[in-house]
Amino acid sequence: MHRTYENDDIVVFWNSDKCFHARRCVNGSPKTFCPGQKPWINLNNAETKEIWQAISQCPSGALTCLYRHDIDVTFDQESNQSIALDNGKEIGECDYQITDDVWNIYHTGVSSAYQGKGIAKRLVYKVLEEAERNNAKVTATCSYARKILNI
Numbered sequence: 001m002h003r004t005y006e007n008d009d010i011v012v013f014w015n016s017d018k019c020f021h022a023r024r025c026v027n028g029s030p031k032t033f034c035p036g037q038k039p040w041i042n043l044n045n046a047e048t049k050e051i052w053q054a055i056s057q058c059p060s061g062a063l064t065c066l067y068r069h070d071i072d073v074t075f076d077q078e079s080n081q082s083i084a085l086d087n088g089k090e091i092g093e094c095d096y097q098i099t100d101d102v103w104n105i106y107h108t109g110v111s112s113a114y115q116g117k118g119i120a121k122r123l124v125y126k127v128l129e130e131a132e133r134n135n136a137k138v139t140a141t142c143s144y145a146r147k148i149l150n151i
């Protein structure tokens with residue numbers, strides 16, 4: 001399962017497939033990481049510095065985080081894409097097509113001025129989250145998305 005969580009400063013990525021429950025995140029920021037609650041990650045209960053530090057202790061790579069850079073990532077099911085916006089201006093997108101309940105991510109792109117901020121990863125995660133919520137399988141012909149999916 002792939003999920004993202006955000007506060008004003010950071011985006012946290014969670015890949016449950018990688019987690020082996022070492023609980024270092026819980027020990028590092030117990031008010032942020034609360035197994036048994038839904039959602040189990042709440043980024044508004046502790047300082048960003050504490051959360052970042054706790055995530056850096058995750059031994060599996062299940063948790064990672066990046067700064068938000070005030071970029072919003074939204075999902076548009078009608079046009080089969082996630083979109084990155086800087087103050088309303090589109091600066092990136094991740095596109096997929098659906099065949100027999102399989103979502104194929106075929107393109108991920110971010111404007112050159114916004115490279116290196118993790119926006120492509122946020123775009124792909126947004127599509128993965130929505131696919132999982134729709135019980136769809138996901139594949140990718142986009143080489144970047146294939147790396148995220150480890151295929």
Ligand code: SF4
Pocket residue numbers: 018019020021022023024025026057058059060061062063
């Ligand atoms: S520290 Fe990482 S591996 Fe351990 S429970 Fe948290 S997310 Fe899972």
